[in-house]
Amino acid sequence: xIRYQKLGYVALNVSDMxxxxxxxxxxxxxxxxxxxxxxxxxxxCSRDHHNLVLYPSERPGLKRVGLEVExxxxxxxxxxxxxxAGLNPKELNKNEQKMLAQGKTFRFKDPNSCITFExxxxxxxxxxxxxxxxxxxxxxxxxxxxxxEFEKTIKFLxxxxxxxxxxxxxxxxEFLRVFPNSxxxxxxxxxxxxHQFHHVNFMVTDIDDIGIARNRMINNGVTITNxxxxxxPSGSIFLYYLDPDELTIEYxxxxxxxxxxxxxxxxMLERNRLTLDLWGGKPDPRNCAFGYIEGAESKVQV
Ligand SMILES: CC(C)c1ccc(C(=O)O)c(O)c1O
Ligand SMILES: [Fe+2]
Numbered sequence: 213x214i215r216y217q218k219l220g221y222v223a224l225n226v227s228d229m230x231x232x233x234x235x236x237x238x239x240x241x242x243x244x245x246x247x248x249x250x251x252x253x254x255x256x257c258s259r260d261h262h263n264l265v266l267y268p269s270e271r272p273g274l275k276r277v278g279l280e281v282e283x284x285x286x287x288x289x290x291x292x293x294x295x296x297a298g299l300n301p302k303e304l305n306k307n308e309q310k311m312l313a314q315g316k317t318f319r320f321k322d323p324n325s326c327i328t329f330e331x332x333x334x335x336x337x338x339x340x341x342x343x344x345x346x347x348x349x350x351x352x353x354x355x356x357x358x359x360x361e362f363e364k365t366i367k368f369l370x371x372x373x374x375x376x377x378x379x380x381x382x383x384x385x386e387f388l389r390v391f392p393n394s395x396x397x398x399x400x401x402x403x404x405x406x407h408q409f410h411h412v413n414f415m416v417t418d419i420d421d422i423g424i425a426r427n428r429m430i431n432n433g434v435t436i437t438n439x440x441x442x443x444x445p446s447g448s449i450f451l452y453y454l455d456p457d458e459l460t461i462e463y464x465x466x467x468x469x470x471x472x473x474x475x476x477x478x479x480m481l482e483r484n485r486l487t488l489d490l491w492g493g494k495p496d497p498r499n500c501a502f503g504y505i506e507g508a509e510s511k512v513q514v
Contacts, residue, residue, distance in 0.1 A: 213374040214290045216390035219398035220280035220314075220335060221262050222355050222412050224459060225269030225506060229253060231456045232266050239434060240414065240461060241347035245338070248311065257349035257414060261313040261336040264352065264412075272457035273504035274409040276319065276328035277355055277399075279390060280335060284316070287333040291318055297372050301331075322373075324365040325357055326407050326508035329373075346428060347421045353413035353464060354397050357505060358404035362386075365401055375399060377478040378470065379445045384483060387445055394469040396446040409503025411452065411460035419465050422451050429453050437499035441489035445481060450489075452499055460500045 226232035233253050236242050242255035242264055254262040267275050281287050294301045299320040309317055315334035322329060342349070359365045366386050369375040375388040378396045387397035402410055416422065422440055429436050429451075437460060438452040448464035455461055470476070481487045489495075 215282045215286050216393050217280040217282050218393050219352055219390060221265060221278035223265040223275035225272050225275045226266050227272050227457050229268045235456050239432060241345050241349055243343050257342050259337045271504045272459055275506045276330055278330045281331055281333050284333050290331050294320055321507050324361050324368045325359050326505050328507055347425055348417035350415045350417045353415040354399060355412050356400040356410035358402045358408040358410050360405055362403040379479045379481055381481050381483050392472040396468040407505045407508035409505055410500045411462050413462040413464055416463050416465050422449055422463060422465050425451055425463055438495040441491040441493040444487045444490050458498060458502045
């Protein structure tokens with residue numbers, strides 16, 4: 213089965229590249245690596261060439277999800293596996309592979325979540341360490357989507373993609389890790405009437421990063437939509453806020469980790485507001501409420 217290194221990057225569509233590039237650099241605290249004229253902008257929070265990529269688009273939301281597998285052999289095996297599963301994975305052309313700087317890369321679209329998943333094993337390692345500025349981002353944490361076909365999506369992610377469930381709220385939210393990566397979840401799925409982006413998360417180094425971020429958001433007129441609070445599932449302390457397109461970004465501090473072997477079984481958690489926030493906060497209605505999934509257009513979201 214496929215062995216993942218980690219959730220590698222998230223690509224977002226944004227409506228105003230200048231505004232969003234400034235926001236993700238100066239407010240979120242990512243490091244700009246490169247901005248292609250009339251094309252994408254690459255940001256990092258690690259030694260990787262990119263962990264977030266912004267693309268210009270009139271439909272803001274999730275463009276695709278990049279998954280790093282353990283090594284080139286795992287990449288070959290994954291390609292064969294997805295071909296056999298009838299997903300028709302396509303290797304990128306040389307120009308796009310060069311621009312992405314992550315070596316051999318292929319993609320396919322998951323017919324359930326409508327997400328384009330991309331696979332690679334050799335992303336360029338930058339000469340210098342990620343330079344943190346306003347926030348000590350530790351890593352790209354997770355991405356969450358809403359789907360109408362919840363059970364089918366979870367079955368696909370587990371049986372075809374080899375994600376493992378860490379915890380779930382019956383028939384409504386499932387938290388999945390990209391096995392054997394140890395973090396409680398790199399991906400989560402919520403049931404909804406339509407396909408929609410939910411949020412992207414960056415894990416931070418200190419509790420102070422959460423408190424300082426709260427004040428930075430207030431001082432810069434950025435809308436905080438939830439938090440600070442504490443999630444019961446992963447145990448993390450969180451803060452959610454909106455980017456210029458009202459896409460939701462989360463910072464979180466702390467997360468349970470799972471061993472590759474002998475991991476505890478997944479817990480079915482109570483469907484209760486306190487499960488999502490042990491501190492009892494009330495999210496703003498705009499929290500995790502907006503964002504198209506590219507490729508879901510034909511199904512919903514007109
Ligand atoms: C409310 C959302 C889906 C949520 C719930 C729990 C966690 C966690 O335990 O870390 C999250 O990160 C979430 O985004
Ligand atoms: Fe989250």
